[in-house]
Amino acid sequence: MSLTQEQIDFRAVLRDFAASEIAPHAQAWDREHVFPVEAVHAMGDLGLFGLIFDEDHGGSGADFTTLCIAIEEIGRADQSMGITLEAGVCLGAKPIAEFGSAEQKAVYLPDLVSGRRLAGFGLTEPDGGSDAGATKTRAVLEGSGAEAQWVIDGAKTFITNSGADITSLVTVTALTDEGVSSIIVPSGTEGFIVEPPYRKLGWHASDTHGLVFDGCRVPEANLLGRAGQGFQQFLSTLDDGRIAIAALAVGLIQACLDECIAYAKQRQAFGKSIGSYQAVAFKCADMAVAAETARQMTYTAAALKDAGEPFKKEAAIAKLYATEAAVSATREATQIFGGYGFIDETPVARFYRDAKILEIGEGTSEIQRLVISRELGLGASA
Numbered sequence: 001m002s003l004t005q006e007q008i009d010f011r012a013v014l015r016d017f018a019a020s021e022i023a024p025h026a027q028a029w030d031r032e033h034v035f036p037v038e039a040v041h042a043m044g045d046l047g048l049f050g051l052i053f054d055e056d057h058g059g060s061g062a063d064f065t066t067l068c069i070a071i072e073e074i075g076r077a078d079q080s081m082g083i084t085l086e087a088g089v090c091l092g093a094k095p096i097a098e099f100g101s102a103e104q105k106a107v108y109l110p111d112l113v114s115g116r117r118l119a120g121f122g123l124t125e126p127d128g129g130s131d132a133g134a135t136k137t138r139a140v141l142e143g144s145g146a147e148a149q150w151v152i153d154g155a156k157t158f159i160t161n162s163g164a165d166i167t168s169l170v171t172v173t174a175l176t177d178e179g180v181s182s183i184i185v186p187s188g189t190e191g192f193i194v195e196p197p198y199r200k201l202g203w204h205a206s207d208t209h210g211l212v213f214d215g216c217r218v219p220e221a222n223l224l225g226r227a228g229q230g231f232q233q234f235l236s237t238l239d240d241g242r243i244a245i246a247a248l249a250v251g252l253i254q255a256c257l258d259e260c261i262a263y264a265k266q267r268q269a270f271g272k273s274i275g276s277y278q279a280v281a282f283k284c285a286d287m288a289v290a291a292e293t294a295r296q297m298t299y300t301a302a303a304l305k306d307a308g309e310p311f312k313k314e315a316a317i318a319k320l321y322a323t324e325a326a327v328s329a330t331r332e333a334t335q336i337f338g339g340y341g342f343i344d345e346t347p348v349a350r351f352y353r354d355a356k357i358l359e360i361g362e363g364t365s366e367i368q369r370l371v372i373s374r375e376l377g378l379g380a381s382a
Contacts, residue, residue: 001299003065011069017046018077026078029205030350033197035164036205039081040088043074044115049088053097057109064240065302068247072295075251076258079354080205082248083361087160088112090241092119095171095182099225099233104184111168120162122172122185122211123234126155130367133231137213139174139183141220148220150174150183152191152213158361163194163209170211171224178228183218191216202353239312241362242319243305246298249322249358252351253291256326256333259347260284263337274336283332290329294322313375320368323358330355 003011021042029036043049051067053059067089075082093112096104096119111117128134137154152174162170169186185192195210225233261284264275274280297318304311330352334341341348359365373379 001296001303003069003299007066007069010066011073014046014070014073015076017042018073022074022081023077026080026205027345027347027350029078029080031204031344033199033204035207036081037164037166040084040118040166041115043081043085048074048085049093049115050113052089053093053109053113057097057105058113063302063306064243065299065306068244068298068302071244071247072251072254072298075248076255077251078205079248079252079351080203082251083160083203083206084118086241086244086248087120088115088118090244091121091237092161092171094240095121095224095233095237096184098236099182099229100184101221103221104224108169108184117166117168118161118164118207119168120159120170121234121237122156122159122162122170124156124158126157130364133180135173135175135180135230137172137174139172139176139181141176149217150176150220150222152183152185152216152218154213156211156213158198158208159211160206160208162207162211163197164207167207172211172213173230173234176227178226180230180234181227182224182230182233184222184224185213185216185218189216189218200357202350202355202357238362239315240305242315242368243298243301243311245358245362246294246301246315246318246322249319249326250291250294250298252326252355252358253287253294253322253329256329256348256351257284257287257291259351260287260333260336280336283336287329287332290325294318294325297321313372316363316368316371316375319363320365320372324365326358327355 047060048070050059051062055061071082071086074085096108112119139150139152142149142151161167167187169184172183172185173180174183191214193212198208264280265273267274301311301314301318304314333348334352337348340346
C-alpha cells in the first residue's frame with residue numbers, strides 16, 4: 001500500500017477528529033443505544049459523506065482509497081459510526097450517483113453528499129439474505145403518463161440508515177415485470193412503514209430497522225436506471241461495499257491492537273507487566289500482522305477499483321480475510337483483558353460485540369468464498 005502525501009495528511013486529520021469527537025462518546029452511545037445525529041453532521045461538515053462524489057453535487061472528487069481511509073479511521077474509534085458512514089456513502093448515495101437520472105441526482109445528492117441527510121439500501125428480506133435474487137417485494141406500475149405510479153408491497157430487514165429523522169430515502173429492490181428493479185422511496189411516503197429499531201448484539205449506535213411496504217406508491221420517475229437492472233445494480237453496489245466493509249474491519253483490528261498494547265504495558269502480573277510475557281506479547285504480534293495484512297488487501301482492492309481494473313475477486317478476498325481477522329482479534333483482545341474484557345465498560349467488550357456482523361453484512365463469509373472460487377474458474381455452486 002502506498003498512499004499519497006495528501007492521503008497521509010488526510011488520515012492524520014481524520015485520526016485527530018475521531019479521537020476528539022467520536023471516541024470519547026462511543027461507550028455512552030453504545031450503552032444507551034443512541035444514534036448520534038450530531039456526530040453524523042460533524043462527519044458531514046468534514047466532508048466525509050461527499051468524498052467520492054463530483055464537485056457538481058458538493059463532493060470533493062476523491063478516490064475510493066480515500067473513502068476507505070475515512071472508514072478505517074472512524075471505525076477505529078467507533079464501529080457504529082464507521083458503518084453509518086460506509087452505508088451512507090456506498091449503499092445510500094452512491095447508487096443514486098451511479099445509476100440515477102440527472103433529476104434524481106439534483107434532488108437527492110446535495111443533502112446526502114453534505115451529510116445533512118442519509119439514505120438506505122433495501123435489499124435483504126425476511127426470506128432472502130444471501131439469496132438476494134429471490135426478491136419477493138413486488139412493484140406494479142399503475143396508470144400512464146404523468147400519473148403513472150409504482151405500487152410497492154413487501155418487506156425488507158436489517159436496513160441501515162433507514163429510520164432516523166435525517167433519513168431522506170431508501171432505494172428498494174423489487175420484482176417488476178422486467179425483473180428485479182430498484183426504486184427510490186422517500187421517507188414519509190404513505191405505505192412506507194418503518195418498524196421499531198432492532199435490539200442488536202452490536203452496532204448499538206447505528207440506525208437499523210425492518211421496513212414494510214403496504215401499497216406504497218411513488219412516481220414512475222422514481223425508478224433507478226431502467227426496469228430490470230436492479231440485480232446488476234446491487235451486485236455492483238455490493239462489490240464496492242465489500243472493500244469498504246474490509247476497511248471497517250481493519251479499523252477494528254487496529255483498535256484492538258491499540259487497546260491491548262496499552263493494557264499489556266500497565267497491567268501487572270507476578271511482579272511485571274503482562275506484555276513482558278510471550279503469551280501476551282505474541283498475541284499482540286499476531287494482531288499486528290493481521291491488521292497490516294488486512295490493510296494491504298483492502299487498499300490493493302481499492303487501488304484496483306480506482307484504476308478501473310477488475311476487482312471483484314480482490315474485494316471478496318479483502319472482505320473475507322479482514323472480517324474474519326477482526327472477529328479473531330476481538331476474541332484475543334478480550335482474552336488479554338481477562339475478566340475486565342468481559343465487563344461492558346471496557347472498549348474490547350464493545351469491540352467483541354461489534355465484530356461478528358462484519359462476517360455477515362454485505363455478503364457473508366460463505367458468499368465471499370463462493371465469489372472467490374467462481375473467479376478462480378472453479379464453478380462453485382451455492
